[in-house]
Amino acid sequence: MGKELGVLEPAFTIKEQACITSPKGFKAAGIHAGIKRKRLDLGAIVCEVDASAAAVYTVNAFQAAPIKVTQDSLGVAGKLRGVVVNSGNANACTGQQGVMDAYAMRAKLAEQLGCPAHLVAVASTGVIGVMMPMEKVTQGIEELMPTLKERDTSFAEAILTTDTCTKQVEVTLEIEGKPVTIAGVAKGSGMIKPNMATMLAFVTTDAVIESEILQSLLWKTTDETFNMITVDGDTSTNDMVLVMASGKAAHAPLDMQHAEWAKFQQAFQYVCRELAKMIARDGEGATRLVEVVVEGADHEQEAQKIAKAVVGSSLVKTAVFGADPNWGRILCAVGYGAPSLRPESIDVYLGQVKVVEGSVPLPFDEEKAQVELKQEKVVIRLHLNRGHATATAWGCDLTYEYVRINASYRT
Known part of the structure; x- marks a missing residue:
């Protein structure tokens, strides 16, 4: 793994009030749709443009239906306009009906956004082996749209299960003298083991970076952060880390040859590492x-x-x-x-x-x-x-x- 980046001379500023929508071009929201009894249970992150996107997924053989749908979406062009996420129901081990329900969630958000279905990702977390209450979910996605906002904290709450707290990180840096923001939000508390864990993590940035470069960066970073945590030795069916880059910072595209690539990589790794540590610290019943x-x-x-x-x-x-x-x-x-x-x-x-x-x-x-x-x-x-x-x-x-x-x- 090497020495942790950002310890001696961090090339970024850590924001105390982190928010997944801080990067330019993003909105988000979370509501109670009735999947869980009381708490927020349905959320979405939406980008105003087709964002470069990348993801890594659980290695569990019983990959949940939303994993398959998101893989399908990203396989088209590596771009996303939004992701819809629910908690309280994993939509895992639910057969063909579960897959159809995950595709229906994708189609519903795409309809609300007015974009092709392949520009939407889906993620779920919660109880395994229970069919998704699609009437509540469909209505909930409609209710989500008017609540989307540029400064949102409800999404971070809507994705939680047994977590005791929200997990959010945000940093800012400069690329070519232009401000760039990277923000992350995660959930995870139990069924946590590399690779990866019962965890969902979402990272947004307004950096300009192509999907292929972003995917390579995410693979490397995941190996050194999310794949280095464990709580109880159980690898989940639903794990996913999803990254979206709006490109709104308007600098030259980032890649390994860019003069400030190391600075961006350092900041990106910090966000993922801190989210991973937050998940480990919030292990179910943990005190240390x-x-x-x-x-x-x-x-x-x-x-x-x-x-x-x-x-x-x-x-x-x-x-x-x-x-x-x-x-x-x-x-x-x-x-x-x-x-x-x-x-x-x-x-x-x-x-x-x-x-x-x-x-x-x-x-x-x-x-x-x-x-x-x-x-x-x-x-x-x-x-x-x-x-x-x-x-x-x-x-x-x-x-x-x-x-x-x-x-x-x-x-």
């Missing part, structure tokens, strides 16, 4: 964000596998919840994360407390280690002393509350 940093690996893939194994270990997660500095669980996860690893040279830190050196236990202050494990952000650092590759993964602790939430998810 866990960050696992692997250094000194032979290659990036080795570092990533080990970081994911440690942050995804149920035993490590429960140890963090109990503030138990049981470093043996960490080394155990390292071992099955990279079975070919030479185990003689690993250093382990719990926050600032070094507990293992050269794979041999060190005397350490148990109380200081417990203090580190009680921080809101718990950092576990591993140095393999093999090479120069690094990777970082994010997750959360595993609590009694997680069991309570998921034992009664449908009720």
Whole structure:
């Protein structure tokens, strides 16, 4: 993964009041359509022009119907005018009727926008195996249109399920002296595991960038951000990250040869990384964000596998919840994360407390280690002393509350 971009000299400004519609050319809205009992459950992001678009999807074999529809839309020209999103119903494992319903959602928003159907994407999240209440959804899409606005926060609420908070990030930068904005919004709390997670993420920008370049950037960025988080080891049927670029900033098109490409890439990666971390921190029932940093690996893939194994270990997660500095669980996860690893040279830190050196236990202050494990952000650092590759993964602790939430998810 390399060192995190934007730490020393960020080429962008972070906005405190983030909003998915801040980039020029976008509007959004969220309403209660009746899919859920009370909370907002239907939303849309709309661009006033045909935006360059890119997406990545879940690797679960049971891809939900909206995934198939969005893939179909983007496969035509890589352009979008809008995306309609519902929460409360995943429209997954619903057979041919579910696919027809997802296409009907696409057609309805396209009708309201007066554009071809392939310029609309669809996303859903919620309970699996329940048919979509299409009468409510269709009427809801009609009701959405008059509520679309340029400064909207309701969309971020409409996509939530068991999340405890909205997740929004926004940065601004300059390209060729012109202001460019990148904004992101996400949902995700449970059924979170690379690749990707039960998560939906939407990123908008007014940068000028062709769809093919945007897709390449999204693939690379996803591998280093959304694919490096886990909450509970379950990969969902509905995961999607969708990006739309309006081009309203009116600079020369961005690509790898552009003099300010690195600046844009840095800002884009920051938005995705922060959204990923917000998802991990808001894991169902979680009390702590866990960050696992692997250094000194032979290659990036080795570092990533080990970081994911440690942050995804149920035993490590429960140890963090109990503030138990049981470093043996960490080394155990390292071992099955990279079975070919030479185990003689690993250093382990719990926050600032070094507990293992050269794979041999060190005397350490148990109380200081417990203090580190009680921080809101718990950092576990591993140095393999093999090479120069690094990777970082994010997750959360595993609590009694997680069991309570998921034992009664449908009720």
